[in-house]
Amino acid sequence: MRGASSRARARIFDRAFGVFTFLAAAILIALPVLLVIVIAQASWPALIRFGPAFILDKTWDPNLPPITFGAAPFITDTIITSLIALLIGIPISIGAAVFLAELAPDWLRAPVAAVVDLLAAVPSVVFGLWGLYVLVPYMRTTGDPLLTKYLGWSPLFAQHAGSQSGQSVLTASIILGIMILPTISSVSREALRATPDSQREAALSLGATRWEATRIGPLSYARSGIFGAAVLGLGRAMGETMAVTMTIGNSNNVGTSLIDPGQTLSSLIAINFGNALPLERAALVELGLILMGLSLLVNVVARLLLRSMTRMGATTA
Amino acid sequence: MSGDKLVVQNLNAWYGKTHAVQDISLSFPDKKATAIIGPSGCGKSTFIRCLNRIHETQPKARSEGKVLLDGSDVYQADPTEIRRKIGMVFQRPNVFPTMSIYGNVAAGLKLHGGYSHDEIDTLVIESLKKAALWDEVKEKLDQSALQLSGGQQQRLCIARALAVQPEVLLMDEPASALDPISTARIEDLIFDLKNSVPVIIVTHNMQQAARVADRTAFLYLGKLVEVAPTRDLFERPTEKLTESYITGRFG
Numbered sequence: 149m150r151g152a153s154s155r156a157r158a159r160i161f162d163r164a165f166g167v168f169t170f171l172a173a174a175i176l177i178a179l180p181v182l183l184v185i186v187i188a189q190a191s192w193p194a195l196i197r198f199g200p201a202f203i204l205d206k207t208w209d210p211n212l213p214p215i216t217f218g219a220a221p222f223i224t225d226t227i228i229t230s231l232i233a234l235l236i237g238i239p240i241s242i243g244a245a246v247f248l249a250e251l252a253p254d255w256l257r258a259p260v261a262a263v264v265d266l267l268a269a270v271p272s273v274v275f276g277l278w279g280l281y282v283l284v285p286y287m288r289t290t291g292d293p294l295l296t297k298y299l300g301w302s303p304l305f306a307q308h309a310g311s312q313s314g315q316s317v318l319t320a321s322i323i324l325g326i327m328i329l330p331t332i333s334s335v336s337r338e339a340l341r342a343t344p345d346s347q348r349e350a351a352l353s354l355g356a357t358r359w360e361a362t363r364i365g366p367l368s369y370a371r372s373g374i375f376g377a378a379v380l381g382l383g384r385a386m387g388e389t390m391a392v393t394m395t396i397g398n399s400n401n402v403g404t405s406l407i408d409p410g411q412t413l414s415s416l417i418a419i420n421f422g423n424a425l426p427l428e429r430a431a432l433v434e435l436g437l438i439l440m441g442l443s444l445l446v447n448v449v450a451r452l453l454l455r456s457m458t459r460m461g462a463t464t465a
Numbered sequence: 466m467s468g469d470k471l472v473v474q475n476l477n478a479w480y481g482k483t484h485a486v487q488d489i490s491l492s493f494p495d496k497k498a499t500a501i502i503g504p505s506g507c508g509k510s511t512f513i514r515c516l517n518r519i520h521e522t523q524p525k526a527r528s529e530g531k532v533l534l535d536g537s538d539v540y541q542a543d544p545t546e547i548r549r550k551i552g553m554v555f556q557r558p559n560v561f562p563t564m565s566i567y568g569n570v571a572a573g574l575k576l577h578g579g580y581s582h583d584e585i586d587t588l589v590i591e592s593l594k595k596a597a598l599w600d601e602v603k604e605k606l607d608q609s610a611l612q613l614s615g616g617q618q619q620r621l622c623i624a625r626a627l628a629v630q631p632e633v634l635l636m637d638e639p640a641s642a643l644d645p646i647s648t649a650r651i652e653d654l655i656f657d658l659k660n661s662v663p664v665i666i667v668t669h670n671m672q673q674a675a676r677v678a679d680r681t682a683f684l685y686l687g688k689l690v691e692v693a694p695t696r697d698l699f700e701r702p703t704e705k706l707t708e709s710y711i712t713g714r715f716g
Contacts, residue, residue, distance in 0.1 A: 254524060346559035350622070352519055354573035354629060355549030364572060368563040 184440070191434035193427060202434060208400045208416070210428045217431035219438055221402045225410040226442065229321045229392065230385040232406075236325030237385075238378055241333035245374075248333075249340035250362050261337065268330035276394035279323040284395060288314030292407045303404045315397035317410040323391050328381035335380060339373025340366045372454055379450040383443055389414040413439045470495040470663045471516065471551075471633055476530035478508070478515050480523070485511040487687040488530075493633070498659040500678030500695065501667045504715070508687040509667045510556075513635045516665070517551035518544045534632065549577065552631030556638045558618035560610040560625075567606040569621055573629035588628050595661075596624035597654050616647025623654065627662075634658065636666040640673065652677050671711060675699055683707045 188195070194202065198217060205218020248261055292307065292314065299305040343366040351361035367374075397409020398419055411419075413435045421432055471493040478486035485508040493499050501509045514520040515528045518539060532539040539547050560569050570589045574580050580588070589606075593599040598620040602613070610621055619639060626634060636655070640648040655664055655677045668674050674681050675695055682692040683706075691698060691707045702708045709715055 344559070346555055346557060347561070349519060349522070349553075349555060350559040350561065350625075351572075352522055353517065353548055353553040353555075354576060354625070355545045356576050357545055360576055364561060364564075364576075368561060371563065 184437075187433060187437050187440070191430050191437055194430035194434045197427070198431070202431070203438070206402050210420075210425065215427065217428065219413070219435055221400060222411055222413045222416050222435060223438065223442070224402070225317055225396070226386055226412040226414070226439070228406075229317060229324055229396070229410075229412055230382055232318070232321035233324035233328055233385040234378065234382055236322060237328040237332055237381055240325075241329045241331075241377075241381070242336055242374060244329070245333045245336035245340055246362060246367070249337045250366060251358070261334070264330050264333055264337075266330075268334065272327065272388060272390040273394075275323055275327050276391035279319065279391060279395040283319055283322060284314040286314070287316065287319050287407075288312065291318075292316070295407060304406050306405045306407075308403070308405060308408055313397060313409065315395055315409050316407045317396060317403070318406040320392045320396035320410070320412070321406075323395050324385045324388055327388060327391060328384050331384055332377045332381040335377035336370070336374045339370035339377065342373070343369040372457065375450070375454060375457070379446065382446055386443055386446070387414060387439065389418050393418045413442075468494050470535065471665075472531075472533040472536075473516070474531040474533070476512070476515055476528065476532065478511050478520055478528040479526065480511070481525045485687055486515065486528070489684075489689045491682060491689060491692060493663055493665055494680070495663050496660060497679040498655055498664040498666060498677050500674035500681045501665065501684060502669065502671055502674050502681060502710075503684035503690075504710070505669060507684045509684045510637050512684065513553075513637060513665055513667055516633075517548050517553055517635055519548065519553065549573070549629050550631055551633045551635060552626035552629065553635040554619070554622050554626050554637065554639045557642045558615060558622050560613075560618050560621055562609070562611050564610060565607045566602050566610050566613070566621060569610045570624050570628050572625060577629065588630075589624075592624040592628040593621075595627050595658065596620045597650060597657075598624055614647070616643050616650060619643060619647070619651060620654065623651075623658075627658075631662060634662050634664045636664060638667055638669065641669070648673075671699070683710060685710070 194217065198205070202217065202219055203223065204220055205216060206220045207216045207218050208221070209216055244264065248257055248264070252260065292312070295305045295318075296307045300307065347365040347369050348361050351365040356364065392412050393415040396411060396415055398411055398415060399409035400411050400416070401408075403410060417432050417435055420428065424432055469492040473489060473491045473493075476486055476489045477484065487508070489512060501512065503509050511520060515530075516532055516539070520526050520528055521544075534547070534550065539551075561572060564572065567589055570592055571585050574585050574588060590599065593602060598617060601617060602621075605612070610618065613621060619642075623639070639655075640651045643651065652673060655666060658664055659679070664677075666674075666677065678695045680692065681695040681698045683690045683698065683702075683704075685706055691702060691704045693703070698707065699711055702711060
């Protein structure tokens, strides 16, 4: 009898376990759906007032009539800062990952990896403070003048009135580049470590040097993982708010120069939300909607690229 | 002895504290296949991994002793040059998954450079023919190497090793992960290959040694027990230990 009742209890538990895991999965699916519904609802007044022109309009003016809101400068700056951040972050983090995964002696590997991972735990406001107290003054006194002196001929580094504060699109991009280092490097490191030794030995046995063996062994084998790491980094850079808000200079004008102050989607939301009147508030929420759309787009494009990469892999090598 | 391509003198090798290869001296004649047999863990893989200096790329691995290729010490030379001259095929097919069939075979040639496009083409085709794979892949050279079956992948690895024109070919249980038909093809291949390049093959399969090798060496617990022409070793072993092993009393 006892045996039978314990089997019955096990069956009930089994059922409950199934229900619990199903509910957990259902919540994860329902959350983003609810999120989109709420965000769309809150931005509704702006959506119907400005229509699709919102994306292309360059003015953000809540004060003087006619009141107009347009997202173009912020979309541009979000994309530019993220791309520059990747440009800075990818070589450094992949270099560090290769060193840690392939070249570092065993005793050095664990402590350095721990420090890199720790970097990921630094709150973004701390990065922002560092940017404000170290990077911004440096750019003001040294970085920006140097860039203008040697590259000022290009509109990308031209100095305009009001762009002498050290807070700029470039400054924010550098901070972002640093912030995404730990993400990209630890994910790539794991991908490299997952490469079987037989790949390294295959290359070595053909007479490859250590660098060559790394390139045709682990770096090729793990390339989809490394690509995924870069996409994660891009996602983090696009959404980052605090550190960007503190270092980008918060100018709503469209600038051509990277050393002009700027504004990303997330930094404008953070700056203006507190004091916004209802219509501007709706427009700000719409910026959030656009940011979500951008992230989604990046992920979809990344997935497609990854698929074609694995399919094309054979012919390009 | 003249005609010996590779001469090993008093070779010792360690993994950490494990003394895996103990004072082995052995010579390998040119244009012959030599099999190295013995139970798992007898040090046979470690032994051939010392010959092309790939053993030392593992952490905590080290070795001592002399390995002479045409009379000059392998351990005094540039290891990348040695590994090009002494090719290796591993237990499991380790094709480069992101490269095409062609790219895999050309990989070594591209590393060393100095080959024209036409020369690479010629060597790739030649190597695939030597590895008895050409007919199966000639229509799809630009496709991924992963599309091939396990046996084909292993022959691709052999072609890849042959493409850099090695002077010796090491094979570490090259058929242990393959089905019987693929195994038979690899064995036929070794039989043909040895006419152009000496082959040293590690195997735990005694029938395989008997089928492909001119000479066979028996290793036990890191030591060389006996080496003899294959027929003699299997039919008239001089050591009791060899006899017990080949008659299946242990192993």
